[in-house]
Amino acid sequence: MRLALFDDNRLGVVTGDALVDVTHALPWPHDPDPLLAGWWRRLCRDFAELAPALRAAADAGPELPLESVLLGAPVLAPTKIIASASNYQAHVDEMHAVQHRTLGQVESWMMNFDIFLKAPSSIVGPQGPIVLPRPVLDEGSEIHHESELVVVIGAxxxxxxxxxxxxxxxxxxxxxxxxxxxxxxxxxRKSYDTFSPLGPWLTTGDEAGDPADFDIRLTCNGELRQAVNTAALITPVPQIIAYASRMMTLNPGDVIFTGAPPGVGPILPGDTLDTSISRLGTMRMAVEAERTAVSG
Structure with a gap:
């Protein structure tokens, strides 16, 4: 099943080029406030029980064309975003040159797999845009894309x-x-607003299949930059989940980025990023500059 959040944080099931609003099939009141997203976390936790009713509602229709709705990020107010570092060997290799260029030296500790946290407020939906902070642009620091498989925790x-x-x-x-x-x-460095685009929807594990066999691709302005299969992950998805859960309780709806494939590179205002993962969909993101600098 492909679950989408759209318009006023309503729940939809995607069917081809359309979706069906299944919000009414939820057995509790729907609160559209993203900061009071208990209904979403409950759905994540209890999805197996809810799935039959959601499928029946999706089959009953009616369908809404995807172009007629505003898709949001397919998560609501996760308690945390966990991100994986140094999880493709080819990316680790390329980071030596990137760090020499941007830092003047190689930080060897950053070449080992580990996890870190990103601010949940950095999430933005598939219709974006990605906004590059004016102070960062003014200081001349590079800002890079990293297209990744993302896991959403259920129970x-x-x-x-x-x-x-x-x-x-x-x-x-x-x-x-x-x-x-x-x-x-x-x-x-990774928690600015809009620095965690997610979308276009969530594909449940039963439909998505083996997370060790997704093809990830990203183009910038039509130029292919990233292309990898998740079979190349140094630490596969089950091991990431187990490792993270030894340090922190994973809550329903938490988000895990699984690591950057090789081919990372700079993005600039005016760029267009097209990223896709087999069996999950495609997402196009515009890149813009922050319009005004923050004072103080």
Whole structure:
């Protein structure tokens, strides 16, 4: 099933080039306030129980053309965004040159797999745009795209076993981990507003299939920059989930970026990013400059 959030944070099931509003099939009142997103986290936790009613509502229609609705990010107010660092060997290799250019040296500790946190307020939906901060542009720091497979947690947990990890996944979506290349902490460099685009919808695990066999592609202004299969992940999805859950409880609706493939590169105002993941969809994002600098 492909779940979309659209218009006033209503719930839709995507069918081809259309969606069906299934909000009425939820067994509790719908609150559109994204900061009071308990209904969404409850859906993530209890999806197996809700799925039959949602499928029946989707089959009953009516369909709304996708171009007639405003798609939002297919998550609401996650308690955290967990991101994976240094999880494709070819990306680790290319980062030596990137860090020499942007930092003047290689930070060896950053070449090892680990996880870090991004601000949930950095999430933006598939209709964007990505807004590049004026102070960062003025100082001349590079800002890069990183197209990634993103996991959305269903039933949460602590100390999750690797063999049980995929049972804790609601589904998958496309993500961009937008990154300032500077000496600042990872979480700071990656947490600006709009630096976590997600979309266009969430594909549940039963429909998406094996997370170790997704093809990821990204073009910038039509130029192919990233192309990889998730089979190349150093730390596969089940191991990421198990590792993260040893340090922090994973809550329903939490978001996990699985790591940047090779081919990262700078983006500038006016650019257009097209990213796709097999079986999950495609997403086009415009890049803009912040219009006014923040004082103080």
């Amino acid at each position: 949460g947990g602590k100390d999750i076993a690797v063999e049980d990890a995929l049972d804790h996944v609601l589904g998958y979506t496309i993500g961009l981990d937008i990154t300032v290349r500077s000496a600042a902490d990872r979480s700071r």
